[in-house]
Amino acid sequence: MRILLLEDDRSLGATLQSWLQMDGYAVDWLVRGDQAAAALAGHDYQCVLLDRGLPGLQGDAVLQALRARGAGVPVILITARDTVADRVQGLDLGADDYLVKPFDLEELSARIRALxxxxxxxxxxxxxxxxxxxxxxxxxxTRDGAPVTLTAREFAVLHALMRRPRHIVSRAQLEEALYGWDEEVESNTIEVHVYNLRRKLGSRFITTVRHQGYGLAPA
Incomplete structure (x- = not known):
């Protein structure tokens, strides 16, 4: 699962990116609001963490533009603006949640899970x-009600496939779900994760379509 982080405080941004990566997410981190549109147009994000006070384009304007396009991606505003009026304004602009700095990293993870x-x-x-x-x-x-233990990246591959159960998902799309911009893509990682998923979920659960990618076998 992929998250877009927009935060201009480099120390906080690095901390949040590292924490979320350890939590199993691929994280793309930007420090300017005017870079958001291209990122959102080019990638499929499951959540956006958005600082309100960004250079280039304020976080409020980023959020307004996102909602004006009809994009429904969940957005959490992360900001030092802590009055009730600030919270009301942020939520009315289209945010799904509002988190005041400084905040606990465990709480951030819980709020992402809730979204x-x-x-x-x-x-x-x-x-x-x-x-x-x-x-x-x-x-x-779970498989037939029994829990299945997966690594974070096996889970990400399976999630990408199960979100599109009637489609072929390309290798590039699977890599998109696994890696942020600053992470090195390993050459055979997709094949390894698919092999492990078949071993845990059944050899016929995931199908290979030559030169196209992977899909789920008809249920």
Whole structure:
């Protein structure tokens, strides 16, 4: 799962990026608001963490432009503006949540999980296919009701496939779900993760379409 972080405080940004990567997310970090539009147009994000006080283009303007385009990606405003009026304004602009700096990193993770649970693009937040159930917020997978232990990147590959159960997902799209901009892409990592997922979920659960990518076998 991929997150866009817009934060101009480089110390805080580095801390948040590192924390979220350890939490299993691919994180793209930008320090200017006027860079947001290109990133949002070019990538499929499951959440945006947005500082209100950004150079280039204020966070409020980024949020307004995002909602004006009809984009429904969940947005958490992260800001030092802490009055009730500030919170009301931010939520009225279209934010899904509002977190005042300084905040606890565990709370940030919990708020992201809460947004994923109620993301309208994923009914009930839980995905199911062929006896396999994936809960993106709890990062939990079961097969026929039994828990399945996955690494963070195996989970990300499975999530990318289960979000598009009737489509072929290319290698590039899977790499998009696994890696942020500053992370090195390993040459055979997708094949390794697919192999491990087949071993854990069944050899026929994921199909390979030559020269195109991977998909889920018909349920």
């Amino acid at each position: 994923l649970r109620r993301d309208a693009r994923q009914p009930c937040g839980v995905l199911e296919h062929g006896g396999v159930t994936l809960d993106p917020a709890a990062k939990r997978v």
